[in-house]
Amino acid sequence: MHNIYELIRELENIQGLSKHEQLVQGIINAINDKVIQRGDMLPSVNNLIKELGFARETIAKGYKELVSRGIVESKNRIGFYVARENTEHNLRIALIIFAFDSFQEVLYKTFRDSLGTPAVIDIFFHHNNIDVLESIIANVRGKYGMYVVAPIPHKKTPEILGALPLNKFLMIDRYLKMDGDFSYIVQEFEKPTYTAFSQLAPAIRKFRGMVHYHRPASDTPIEILGAYKRFVKDFKIKSVIRTEYVPGSIEKGYVYFTINNAELWLMLKDAKAKGFRLGKDVGILSHNDEVVKEIIFDGITTYSTDFAVMAEKAARFVLTREKIQEVVPTVLLRRGSL
Structure with a gap:
């Protein structure tokens, strides 16, 4: 079994982690x-100095933070003790x-509200850029109690995410195969599409044809394009x-x-300018539902997973640490546009 000193040393090569942060996170771990x-x-301050070589001021700062967070308590002239085992208060x-x-x-927002406990959520965007993702992971590993990540479908991603502790890792949105046993809450794309x-199909066949916009370099799941091609071939569209x-x-x-929502808004603007009736003159289909799509133009037909449900399940995992491997269903929401 690891001892305290080993758990603290494991964090010493993490980029951006100060020595006092290394001490705090090592004791929490x-x-x-x-x-x-x-x-x-x-361990006493003197023993930590001897084993780790940290400065006395650094150790004092680390213990002070642990005491302020209620994780550790100080007993005068005796030393520092573990005050509680629930380290997730903050x-x-x-x-x-x-x-x-x-x-x-x-x-x-649903994830934040569903936690129902004091927590700090730092949000990062990788914009489907593998270099950005790699940089983010290098900067955050070892500094957080939980890592909730929407992965990029890229050959380097499993290795990058493998740097995170799997017991504190949750994959969301898209599934990507990785080594080890990890939790995930994701959606499917090809079969639901x-x-x-x-x-x-019966509604689509009332029109002359179908136009799909796909940007090869975008973050659009390639499985959607594959399902679309198979559909138009099978149904002779x-x-x-x-x-x-x-x-x-x-x-x-x-x-x-x-x-792409930006394209959707342009289409709707143009349809209105040309006097087209949605569902009659033109058909519109969108992916990923949201409230505005339910309201505008008597409703836009979408097919979507429920991101609120995904977020609620993610929050439950963070709070309980109970293993989960689940695919959130995707549903078709038919409205006036098709």
Whole structure:
């Protein structure tokens, strides 16, 4: 079994972690790993100096922080003791996601509200850039009590995320195969996309064809493109795939499918300007539901996972540490646009 000194030394090479932070997190890790328990005496300042080579002021600062957080108590002329085993009173969580889109905002707010306990959530955006993700992980590892990460589908990602402790790691949004046994709460893309298109086939066939916008270098799941291609082939739907929507190019008689909200708003603006009736003159289908899509233009048809449910389950995992491996269902929400 690890001892306190070993757990503190394990953190010494983490970029950006000061020595006093290393001491604080090492002792917290020792409590969480049951190396020490409530009532146990912690190493003296002199022993820490001898074993770790830390300055006396550094150790005093670390112990002072642990005392202020209620994790450690000081007994005059005796030493420092573990005051409680619940180290999560001021839990720090690193939430690492793609970008702050509207549906990601739902995930964040629901996650924050569902924790129901004092916690600090630092949010980071990797923007589907593997170098940015690698930099974020290098800077946050060892500094947080929990890491909630939406991974990038990239060959380097498993190795990058492997630097995080799996008992404090939760994969959300997209599933990516990694070594080890870890928890995840994710959505599927290919099968739900094909299922949603199949259910909409009778409505789509009322139009001349279908246009899908897919940006190859974007964070759009490639599984969606695969499901779309399979659908139009199986159901013999005339189809065009374009890289981006050109303002003003919407035409009567087609169904338009985009995952990008900025493109969706442009389409709706153009449809209104040209006097097109949604569901009659043109069809609109969007991915990832949100309140505004339920309201505008008598409702936009979407298929989406429930990000609020995903966030609630993520918060429950953070609070209980009970292993979870779950795929949140994706549902079709039919409205006036198709």
